Amino acid sequence: MEGVRNWTTLLVVLASVPALCLAQLQVNVFLQPTNIIDNVTETLLVRCYLTGSVADGISAQSIFLNFNKSSSVSTITRASVQGVGNPSLSPDIADRATVEGSINADLATSSYLNLNFNNVSCADVGMYTCKFTYQNGTTMTKETSAQVSGSSLPGRIEVRHDPVKQKYAIGETVTLICSAMVSKPARDWTWQKFEGGSWKPYTNGVSQDTPALVTDCAYYRTTSLVYRVTDEDETKFRCIIGSDISTSMETSINGVVNGGQHLIISPVLVMLSILCAIWQ
Incomplete structure (x- = not known):
């Protein structure tokens, strides 16, 4: 029985090795700047990238950049890149932003996604979340968030x-x-x-x-x-x-x-007043 327990423990440890190695992989969000000043700040860069190392057999699948506005509970996808396809951009910001990125299925740390605003506004203030999806027998995810704040000059x-x-x-x-x-x-x-x-x-x-x-x-x-x-x-x-x-x-x-109303005194009225006084 002791030997069975030892083998069971060994199998559990071996099965967890990919997950342990994957834990060394970090999903990062880079913001420049971190604060938007109304009518002053023009550009904003939101970059999703990965650092660290992953175990063999881990296959990168996609990166999604999700956005949650400070004054709203809804979440939208601002940009994404999947598999061997080209990165895509949310239609509501297509006229004032560009996107670039790629997925390297075999080397996850080479995968990235950049969202560049060339005309940022207060509507872009909120939480940006980078969500990395990978295959490890089953589909799994890791994600990290960063906040873009907003201010204004009086x-x-x-x-x-x-x-x-x-x-x-x-x-x-x-x-x-x-x-x-x-x-x-x-x-x-x-x-x-x-x-x-x-x-x-x-x-x-x-x-x-x-x-x-x-x-x-x-x-x-x-x-x-x-x-x-x-x-x-x-x-x-x-x-x-x-x-x-x-x-x-x-x-x-x-x-x-x-x-502003001035009193106008008529000479005729003055004369009548004098005569009335004399007659009395």
């Missing part, structure tokens, strides 16, 4: 007044509204008022909404300032994304007494 600031007027009556309330892409992660808005010859922080009546993710690279955010007009002089404000003056927008409010 900008595209818009400013508006509510209500919209050229001049506001003294005592009237006006709301100043700033909105823009505020980068990712979302930055805060700040306000300043020009007084005494310099810009100073202003917090009265200021609020900002919750940032909304509008692309996989950027958040959109709005802020408002409610101001009660107090004088006829021009009052200047500016809204700033974060604390960077280069991402700010200036606006102004002009006040006027009585809403």
Whole structure:
């Protein structure tokens, strides 16, 4: 019985040798760059390749490059190469990307797949998974994933007044509204008022909404300032994304007494008033 157990153990070890050798094979994902900056980054390389060694009898079959968008649960195949065929590319990116690669059935580490974007966008932010398929008596797979993140530079600031007027009556309330892409992660808005010859922080009546993710690279955010007009002089404000003056927008409010309506005094009425006073 002891001899049977020893032979059984030996057979198990021998049967596991290909699998042990295969464990030395690594499926890798190379990204360049790892972060897409909206309207700045133009190209992206996603490379699937293998390193290490494999046992005899292992036959490489295919490499699939799958993509899972950050804002979606669905997975799509962006590129693939199988057997002796040419590499293929997903139709939705065919106009802005190219693919190259090959499968070496006898030498797996010579197999590779490259996806090159020549016009990358925030839609390409997400998880890229390289899936290597091989034959070892049965069809088996190994896979590795890497994340492409997205960010943006703040900008595209818009400013508006509510209500919209050229001049506001003294005592009237006006709301100043700033909105823009505020980068990712979302930055805060700040306000300043020009007084005494310099810009100073202003917090009265200021609020900002919750940032909304509008692309996989950027958040959109709005802020408002409610101001009660107090004088006829021009009052200047500016809204700033974060604390960077280069991402700010200036606006102004002009006040006027009585809403700009001037009292017109007729000479005839003046004369009648004088005569009435004399007759009394």
